[in-house]
Amino acid sequence: MKKLGHLPSRVDMFEHCYTDSNGNPGNDDVTATLVTSFEGTVSQLPPGSNDDVGRNDAFAQVFGEDNNGCVRMYSLGVTPSDKWGNVPSRSTCQRIVMEQKAAISKMEDKFAEQDQQLKDQAKELAELKAMVCQQQNSGSKTSGSINSTSSNHVSKSRIGAHSIQEGDWVDIFNLFDPTKCLAIGRLQGIDPSKVVGEQPLGPCLCEILVQIVVERNEQLIRPYGLLQTIEDALGTPIAWPLKLVKIHED
Secondary structure (H helix, E strand, O other): OOOOOOOOOOHHHHHHHOEEOOEOOOHHHHHHHHHHHHHHHHHEEEEEEOOOOOOOOOOHHHOOOOOOOOOOOOOOOOOOHHHHHOOHHHHHHHHHHHHHHHHHHHHHHHHHHHHHHHHHHHHHHHHHHHHHHHHHHHHHHHHHHHHHHHHHHHHHHHHHHHOOOOEEEEEOOOOOOOOOOOEEEEEEOOOOOOOOEEEEEEOEEEEEEEEEEOOOOOOEEEOOOOEEEEOOOOOOOOOOOOOHEEEOOO
């Protein structure tokens, strides 16, 4: 190896094993192999490159592929998988390709599902914003004309219509799924002029003091400040549509 300046190739090993100390081939067959076969194959290597030991090195090109049990020119016990790993069969390669295609298809379906969920969420948020804007506009038009007497009258009549009273424990439900309970709280009132979340309640909304969170990541209909989700509003009054509020049953 010191003489060669690099790791010996299998051609170098063959030459060392089948020539004498002076480099003379042991017989005519060895001479033919070294001169005719090996020299022709090695001469085709790119300039400056070495004939590294491998599955398709110069030795294998002359003598053919190694059997599964051994690597020629190496000692007993050295197998092809020890030197250059296993090569999967054609059927195994096809199976791997099919599995990868199935995995990619599954990922694409998942991405498409997530994309649709994002679109649905964006649509819901747009509808919520439109509803809040409409309520704000309606509230600004009517809040100036509502006095305390009329407000109390409206509050009592609306609450009476829904069979609940201020201070009752109530469930609040999802705008798009009225059967989905989001939280439990106490009804504080429905005075349209009452400021909740830096804005008057306006018509159709009521004030709820959130006490128990059920769906923590659900978005508030009227978020404000640091309050964006039901969980954020725990212990804090929020505005919620009166039609989505029902008396809590133990």
